[in-house]
Amino acid sequence: MLMKWAGPLLPAILGVIGFWAFLGRPVELPPAPEPKLHCVSYTPFRGDQTPYDRSLVIPPEQIAEDLDQLKPITDCVRIYATDQGLDATVPLAEERGMQVLLGIWIGAEAAIYEPQITRAIALAKAHPKAIKAIIVGNEVLLRGEQSGETLAALVTRVKQATGLPVTYADVWGFWQKAPRVLVDAVDFMTIHILPYWEDDPAPSTMTVPHLEFALGEMQRLYPGKKLMIGETGWPSAGRAREDAIPSIVDQARYLRDFLVYAKAHDLDYNFIEAFDQPWKRAQEGAVGGYWGLFDGNRHAKFDWFKPVSNHPDWPMLAAISLALGLGALGIARPRADDWREALALSFAALVGGTLMTLQAERAHLIYVTTADLAVEALLLVQSALVLILGLRRNLDFATAPLASAARWLIALDTRPLPMGALLRLIVLLGAGTIALGLAFDSRYRGFPLATYAIPAFAFLLLQARAGRLLAPVIDGREERVLSLVYMGCAGFIAWYEGPLNWQALSFCALLLMLALSIAGAWRRPARSLSVVPAA
Structure with a gap:
């Protein structure tokens, strides 16, 4: 399958290599x-x-x-x-x-x-x-x-x-x-x-x-x-x-x-x-x-007289990004009707692999206990699943409100639930929890940009592509509350952190994207409770 995608993949591969070369350039x-x-x-x-x-x-x-x-x-x-x-x-x-x-x-x-x-x-x-x-x-x-x-x-x-x-x-x-x-x-x-x-x-x-x-x-x-x-x-x-x-x-x-x-x-x-x-x-x-002149393994972080790089090992990180992106593309095996769609999917897969590499790098830097490491590993799995299902266009967004997914998760509802709906529930609740933490106790908390970049873009783009961004959903009270949490936290974090903190502003943008991805909850169906995707 990848052989047929060689043309669309080449610019995406070069883009990933160029990105890591830029991050790793000696200053x-x-x-x-x-x-x-x-x-x-x-x-x-x-x-x-x-x-x-x-x-x-x-x-x-x-x-x-x-x-x-x-x-x-x-x-x-x-x-x-x-x-x-x-x-x-x-x-x-x-x-x-x-x-x-x-x-x-x-x-x-x-x-x-x-x-x-x-x-x-x-x-x-x-x-x-x-x-x-x-x-x-x-x-x-x-x-x-x-x-x-x-x-x-x-x-x-x-x-x-x-x-x-x-x-x-x-x-x-x-x-x-x-x-x-x-x-x-x-x-x-x-x-x-x-x-x-x-x-x-x-x-x-x-x-x-x-x-x-x-x-x-x-x-x-x-x-x-x-x-x-x-x-x-x-x-x-x-x-x-x-x-x-x-x-x-x-x-x-x-x-x-x-x-x-x-x-x-x-x-x-x-x-x-x-x-x-x-x-x-x-x-x-x-x-x-991370205030040391030497890292925890007693290796010097930089030379006192030579140019300095934030990612001296960038070729390895680029290779990992390509492996993850190509692996996701190989598992998803998406269908592309023309070269433009194949190019877009190629970039989506390899950018996703790059974001997962950045996510893994951050996990290595922030974890304290084995439990922390386990949570970060699960978040990586979350990103991989969203990427794969997104490439397959198999994420179910509008037909399963949060209330239904939550009832299934706590075994109050035995009806089958699509994987995409459950994944959506986990991502949205996780992002909301982190947003509240950053709003109320932010001094020592970081901004998990790579962790939620894949879901934010995937949810928004796939809903827009399906024409259901503003489609009515069944009731949707939970989505409305969650979207208010996202918007309120985004506004407060941006104000509190100030206009100079690009990390904070980027995370606020992701929160707003997640809020927009569930914007359909603000429209109730006029005549029927059934969900009808837009033509």
């Missing part, structure tokens, strides 16, 4: 000005290791292996706690001629942080040359777990016990609101400047002006006080915030631009972070797990 960026970074945040957790597992103790060998990998790019690491085996970082760093910004994790309970203080003091006395400074608490004011006065007392206590430089770290906006007693207690102020997470996010191309503004504000408020940038960086994957886009290219651009600025202004800094941390995806959404 020229200014090179880094120096081969060594001042300091890098280091958390040793790998795979399913997590700091929330209080029984976990990281083996010293694992830390030693990581430090050996980091040594060529930095002589300093910042750690955030002294428990779970992280205290071994100090002597291991000393053996390698490295220093440590030694963090003490301060939370709400003294019973948890007091042992860390004791351990940090002991490390400072045993390895004073290996410790660049001690950081008593990280973003405690942001979390609201202690007062500034309490933190000042802890800083003073550690400073008196160790004789080493002692500081506290927080977002620059919370330093602006910190009590003067805390500012006076620290030897220098450790401020976090993360343009992606700002209330008014800045794109990677505009981060240096934002950095200058934040530093200028701090210097104006606290003239003469020494500053260190304790955290700055950019994520390589995750959801957009306005026009702040996580990607490998944007991460490399920000870090290189920052290094140029830091060198020109003699800034002391610490990048967040050394390695991607999968456990953070459960806490901060997908974006939380």
Whole structure:
């Protein structure tokens, strides 16, 4: 069958290859000005290791292996706690001629942080040359777990016990609101400047002006006080915030631009972070797990001096897209009356394969648990079924309202239900659930564009082709409610995310397409409850 489609398939194949070649093109960026970074945040957790597992103790060998990998790019690491085996970082760093910004994790309970203080003091006395400074608490004011006065007392206590430089770290906006007693207690102020997470996010191309503004504000408020940038960086994957886009290219651009600025202004800094941390995806959404210079497998994401690609493996992704698209076309075996219809179906199949590849890539980036992975696998199956049935024009839309499909799904109706109607029910309810989640709790949720692009286009195009887009359906109350949910969520998400967030606007467009695909529910039949497709 595919041999007869060789002519129509060729432009579609070339289009897919061209699309992936464009996504994978190397981008020229200014090179880094120096081969060594001042300091890098280091958390040793790998795979399913997590700091929330209080029984976990990281083996010293694992830390030693990581430090050996980091040594060529930095002589300093910042750690955030002294428990779970992280205290071994100090002597291991000393053996390698490295220093440590030694963090003490301060939370709400003294019973948890007091042992860390004791351990940090002991490390400072045993390895004073290996410790660049001690950081008593990280973003405690942001979390609201202690007062500034309490933190000042802890800083003073550690400073008196160790004789080493002692500081506290927080977002620059919370330093602006910190009590003067805390500012006076620290030897220098450790401020976090993360343009992606700002209330008014800045794109990677505009981060240096934002950095200058934040530093200028701090210097104006606290003239003469020494500053260190304790955290700055950019994520390589995750959801957009306005026009702040996580990607490998944007991460490399920000870090290189920052290094140029830091060198020109003699800034002391610490990048967040050394390695991607999968456990953070459960806490901060997908974006939380992708701030590392190295991925979770300890592979460098980019070179500091060469062009950078978001998809260096694009030939493989193009091949997967073609395999999925051609496979769907081979299974569906659609009938085409002329070359124009064959061309349209060829493009539909291969674009569908490309969207499924993007969907699988996103699933790999966002999943946290095995259950998450299973859900993403089912969503991939959903996309494949919609694509195949759509190519066969075998999706039943207008003759089975949601109420009938739902009654069948919960075994209240034993009459046969077409697969297309059941699939339609699952897709529409799933999209509605995600839309409500994004409308009410969007900060850490991403936009599943590839997941719902195939159904949105398939439902709308096939209904329009059948001439039943505005045809009456039996009652259709559920469809009317769902279409209102789609339209309401689309409007709110577009307003809340703003006009610069192309990911959000694209998902809103898909919601409106799904709403339009069930627009026939707003017309009741005039004389009969039977559904008569338009001629």
